Amino acid sequence: MPATIILIADAVVAALNEHSFSLEFTAARRYVALADLPALAELTVTVMTRILAREVESRGSDAKTWSVDIGIQKRATGSESDKIAEYDTLMALVEEIVDFMARKEFTFPNVIVDTIENDPVYDFVGMKERSLFTSVITVNFENG
Numbered sequence: 001m002p003a004t005i006i007l008i009a010d011a012v013v014a015a016l017n018e019h020s021f022s023l024e025f026t027a028a029r030r031y032v033a034l035a036d037l038p039a040l041a042e043l044t045v046t047v048m049t050r051i052l053a054r055e056v057e058s059r060g061s062d063a064k065t066w067s068v069d070i071g072i073q074k075r076a077t078g079s080e081s082d083k084i085a086e087y088d089t090l091m092a093l094v095e096e097i098v099d100f101m102a103r104k105e106f107t108f109p110n111v112i113v114d115t116i117e118n119d120p121v122y123d124f125v126g127m128k129e130r131s132l133f134t135s136v137i138t139v140n141f142e143n144g
Contacts, residue, residue, distance in 0.1 A: 003052075004052075004064075004066065004109055004111075005049045005052050005066045005068070006029075006049065007108070007109045008049075008066050008068055008106075008109055008111055008141055009029045009047050009048070009049050009068050010029060011106050011108065011109065012027075012047050012068055012070065012101075012139065013027045013028065013029050013047045015100075015101075015104055015106075016045060016047070016070070016097070016100075019100055021093060021096050021097070021100075022089075022092065022093060022096060023043055023089065023090075023093050024043075025043045025044070025045045026045070027045040027046070027047055027070075028045070028046060028047070029046075029047045029048070030046050030047070030048060031048065031049075032048075033046050033048065033071050033073070033134075034046065034073065037075055037130060037132065040073050040074060040075045040132060041074075041075050041077075042074070043072070043073075043074045043090075043093075044071075044072075044073045044074065045070065045071065045072055045073075046070070046071040046073070047068060047069070047070055047071075048068070048069045048071065049066075049067075049068055049069075050067040050068055050069045050138060051065070051066065051067035051140075052064070052065075052066050052067075053065045053066075053067075063142065063143060064142070064143055065114065065140060065141065065142050066111065066140070066141045066142075067138055067139065067140045067141070068138070068139050068141070069136050069137065069138050069139075070097060070101075070136070070137040070138075070139065071134065071135070071136050071137075072090060072093060072094055072097070072133070072134070072135045072136075072137070073132065073133065073134045073135075074086070074090060074132075074133050075130065075131055075132050075133070076127075076131045076132075076133060077131065083131060086133070087122070087127070087133055090133045090135070091121065091122070091135070094118060094121065094122075094135045094137065097137055098116055098118055098137055101113060101116055101137070101139050102116055106141075106144070109144075110143070110144035111141040111142065111143065111144045112141065112142060112143075112144045113139060113140070113141060114140045114141060114142045115140045116137060116138070116139050116140070117137070117138040117140070118135065118136070118137045118138070121135055122134060122135045123135070
């Protein structure tokens with residue numbers, strides 16, 4: 001049986017792919033985010049494992065937390081105003097995904113969404129140097 005964090009990442013991928021968002025995409029679980037600019041001409045949503053933490057609460061129990069990153073990437077093209085419009089659309093998608101994950105209930109594995117972070121909301125260096133929008137949402141889960 002795969003590690004719990006892999007089961008969680010796979011459940012996140014399935015949930016994202018089953019939901020209808022304002023922009024179409026197919027999420028995929030990877031160990032490394034895509035860095036190939038030509039491939040990023042299309043909207044890419046990548047789910048990656050991030051953190052497994054364990055805190056011993058007593059002799060017989062512990063609290064586990066798992067974190068999964070959802071990366072949203074797309075290379076913008078056109079004039080500066082075209083890029084700004086595309087970035088605005090992508091930021092709206094990021095907010096949609098955050099809202100969706102905040103309401104999503106997972107039954108297997110038995111975990112609940114604890115907190116969601118999107119800090120920073122985008123990578124300004126990638127935007128400036130490569131016109132590449134990248135935003136990472138970190139979803140923190142705990143025992144359900």
